[in-house]
Amino acid sequence: MKLEVVRARAERFGGIVEVARPRALLHVDREMMRELGQPESPLWEPGEPAQAPLVAPTEVHLVLSRRCAAGCRGCYVDATPHGAALSAQEACGILDELSAMGVFHVALGGGEALELPYLFEIAAHARKVGITPNLTTSGLGLDEELAERCRVFGQINVSVDGVGEAYRRARGFDGFARAERALRLLRAVKEEVGVNCVVSRSSFDGLGSVACLVRKLRLNELELLRFKPVGRGAGIDEELSTDQARRIYPLARRLMLRHRIRVKLDCSFAPMVFWHRPSARAATFWGVQGCVAGDVLAAVSPEGCLQGCSFAGRAEADARVPGAIRAAWPDGFSSFRDFVHTAPEPCASCEYLRLCRGGCRAVAGAHGAFSAPDPGCPRVQEWTARSPLARRAGSFALPVVRA
Amino acid sequence: MPSRKGRVLRATFGCNPNSSSLGVDVTFLLFGATFAGTLALLLGALLRRQRVP
Numbered sequence: 248m249k250l251e252v253v254r255a256r257a258e259r260f261g262g263i264v265e266v267a268r269p270r271a272l273l274h275v276d277r278e279m280m281r282e283l284g285q286p287e288s289p290l291w292e293p294g295e296p297a298q299a300p301l302v303a304p305t306e307v308h309l310v311l312s313r314r315c316a317a318g319c320r321g322c323y324v325d326a327t328p329h330g331a332a333l334s335a336q337e338a339c340g341i342l343d344e345l346s347a348m349g350v351f352h353v354a355l356g357g358g359e360a361l362e363l364p365y366l367f368e369i370a371a372h373a374r375k376v377g378i379t380p381n382l383t384t385s386g387l388g389l390d391e392e393l394a395e396r397c398r399v400f401g402q403i404n405v406s407v408d409g410v411g412e413a414y415r416r417a418r419g420f421d422g423f424a425r426a427e428r429a430l431r432l433l434r435a436v437k438e439e440v441g442v443n444c445v446v447s448r449s450s451f452d453g454l455g456s457v458a459c460l461v462r463k464l465r466l467n468e469l470e471l472l473r474f475k476p477v478g479r480g481a482g483i484d485e486e487l488s489t490d491q492a493r494r495i496y497p498l499a500r501r502l503m504l505r506h507r508i509r510v511k512l513d514c515s516f517a518p519m520v521f522w523h524r525p526s527a528r529a530a531t532f533w534g535v536q537g538c539v540a541g542d543v544l545a546a547v548s549p550e551g552c553l554q555g556c557s558f559a560g561r562a563e564a565d566a567r568v569p570g571a572i573r574a575a576w577p578d579g580f581s582s583f584r585d586f587v588h589t590a591p592e593p594c595a596s597c598e599y600l601r602l603c604r605g606g607c608r609a610v611a612g613a614h615g616a617f618s619a620p621d622p623g624c625p626r627v628q629e630w631t632a633r634s635p636l637a638r639r640a641g642s643f644a645l646p647v648v649r650a
Numbered sequence: 651m652p653s654r655k656g657r658v659l660r661a662t663f664g665c666n667p668n669s670s671s672l673g674v675d676v677t678f679l680l681f682g683a684t685f686a687g688t689l690a691l692l693l694g695a696l697l698r699r700q701r702v703p
Contacts, residue, residue, distance in 0.1 A: 250696045260659065264697065271663045273693060279656025282698055308669040354667050381667035402665040443668060468664065470671045499676045509664075514673035528683035532690065534662040535679055539672045546669060557669040 254377065255280065256349035257288035258302055259295050265351050270379075270401070270439075272305055272351060274534075300542065300584060303348035303576060308546040308557045309338060311366070312358035317385055320419035321445070321485065323478040323558060324549075326358040331549040335365035337567045339372045341547055344572050346376035352401070356383040356557075358549070361393065370399045383443055386429025387422055394432035404443040404470060405430050410456040417450050430464050441468035441509075446495065447485035448474070458502040458510070469508055471499060473515040473623075476613040477558050486610075486623060493625050496520045514539050515607035518624030521599040530602055537603040537621075541580025545572075555583040558609035559617070582617060583608060593630035594620045658690045658697065 251267040261276040262285060275283075277291050289295075290302065313330030315322070324330075333341070345353065353373055360366050361384050373380035379401040386405040389397075397403055407426050408417035415421045433440045444450070444457045454471070461469045474485045487495065495512070496519055503510040512520060517537030521530075530536070540546075540555030547553055552562035553572055560582060564575035586594075586605045594605045605611070606621020620627045666672050678686075 249700050250693070252697070252700050261656075266697075269663060270665060271661055273658050273697070274660035275694075275697070276657045276659060278654055279658065279694065279697065282656045306666060306672065310669070352665050354669060356667070356669060379665055381665045383667045400667075402667045404667045439665070441667075443671075470668060472668065472671060496674075496676070499674075500680060503676050503680070510676040511671055512674040512676060513668065513671040516673055520674050520679070525679055526683045526686075529679060529681065529686045532660055532683070532686035533675055533678045534660050534672070535674045537673070544672055 252283070254351075255283065255285055256302065257285065257290050259290045259299060261291075262288075263301075263305060263349075263351070300577065300580075303345075303350055304545040305350065305543045306352040306354060307345055307350055308354045308356065308544065309333070309341065310357060310546060310548050310557050311338060311355055311360050311363055311369070312549050314362055315357055315359035315385070316362065317359065317387055317418070317420065317422065319385075319479075321417075321447075321474070321478075321480040321483055323475065323480055324358060325478045330358060332358070332363060333547070333549055333551065333567075335368050337551065338369045340569065341566050341572070342369070342373050342376055342378060344566075344569065346378055348573055348576070350378060352379045352381060354381050354383065355400075359385055359387070361388055367396050367399060374399060384429070385422065386426045386433075389425075389429040389432055391432060394429070394436050397433055398437055400437075400439075402439045402441065402468075403433055403437070404441045404468075405433070406443045406445070407457060407460065408445045408447070409450050409453045410460055413450060413453040413456065417445065417447065427460070427464075430460075430466065434464055434466065439467055441466050441470060443470045443472055445472050445474050446487065448487055448491065449485060450474075451487065451491050451495075454498065454502065458506045458508060461508050462506040467509060468511055469502070470511045470513065471495070471516070472513045473607065473610075475515065475558055475607065475609050477609055481613060489625070489628055492519050492623055492628075493522065496523050515610060515621075517603045518606040518621050518626065521597075521603045522625040527599065527602060530599075535602065537606055538583060538586070538608050539604075540608065541583040545576070545580075553579075555580045556609060558607075559612050560608070586618065589618070591620065593626055597626060656694060656698075658693045661689065661693060
């Protein structure tokens with residue numbers, strides 16, 4: 248058996264190697280890079296800082312538009328039928344720069360990316376410059392012809408926040424049958440098709456049904472995404488209860504074992520996972536970590552703003568300007584990168600701080616304190632309950648700040 | 651003295667289509683550090699069989 252190596256880029260610790268079959272990104276040390284025939288890198292010279300960020304993100308989320316006809320009640324980007332969008336030319340220019348930086352993957356989303364007539368032009372351009380384009384879609388407008396064209400993508404996930412009536416409750420309209428049809432059409436043409444499920448207080452109990460659907464349709468993954476009170480989501484009270492936050496990781500493991508499916512939790516669920524004290528060594532090896540903004544991930548908004556994450560963070564540069572992403576990357580994103588050095592209690596004394604990174608900045612920011620510990624973290628909630636000072640400050644009980 | 655062999659430090663499988671799912675692959679985290687260490691050795695051996703084009 249051989250691993251099919253696609254490309255590699257040097258990093259201070261060694262490098263990152265992209266493998267096609269099985270599809271993976273492997274961080275390797277300098278010696279392995281040399282064994283793979285990679286040239287010596289200036290990054291390996293003595294004197295290079297050991298704790299510097301990666302030379303580039305491994306993945307960038309391109310929020311192609313705020314354009315979508317569905318009108319979901321909790322839409323994170325406030326999408327409307329005529330919302331802003333990156334043009335094909337702007338998106339392709341950004342892809343050129345990301346490729347030159349060594350970015351491996353892009354996640355294309357919106358809004359509803361399939362509503363853009365030039366989506367496949369962008370995806371083909373990503374392939375042309377060596378980046379794997381992945382897609383999130385509602386699947387609502389997907390037909391056989393579009394499904395066939397979706398072969399260009401790597402992973403495609405269809406948003407399904409519940410089965411049947413649960414879908415309608417979560418999204419505000421009855422779209423389950425169309426989403427399920429999209430999954431069947433996509434699965435007929437490719438294997439890398441999965442489900443995105445936003446886990447909210449009211450969708451939590453229906454996760455088992457979604458896992459059944461993933462197994463029934465022979466999909467390759469179920470991605471559980473924590474509800475975040477941003478965009479139109481800030482207007483609805485759907486954050487997980489304390490009990491649900493503690494149960495989500497054991498539940499995910501149970502769903503995986505019972506249905507024999509791959510289950511992933513998004514980075515904002517990291518505090519809920521680390522509360523159960525998994526092996527830190529294993530978590531490091533598998534790349535399990537909390538906030539990845541400005542680290543392995545960056546995002547570009549439909550207005551061209553380069554951010555650490557599509558949910559939060561200030562604009563670091565106008566990504567549409569050639570060279571701006573490369574210039575901003577090394578020293579920007581301090582609001583994300585500095586958290587591990589400036590973390591307040593109880594994060595400061597948490598053994599998982601370097602992995603968890605204080606949980607989700609978007610959720611913390613939505614509660615009014617971007618640099619505070621994630622208020623949904625069970626450890627933070629326990630600490631708050633124990634500490635009279637924290638209770639008086641009340642920082643973790645702040646309501647979501649609504650515009 | 652023979653030179654030290656290169657190592658795989660981290661492995662993430664699959665592609666992420668989302669803005670925020672570079673988080674926890676429950677499938678792999680279920681297995682502990684011993685399994686991760688063994689897989690690192692296996693991946694390293696397989697990698698050496700192919701040089702980057």
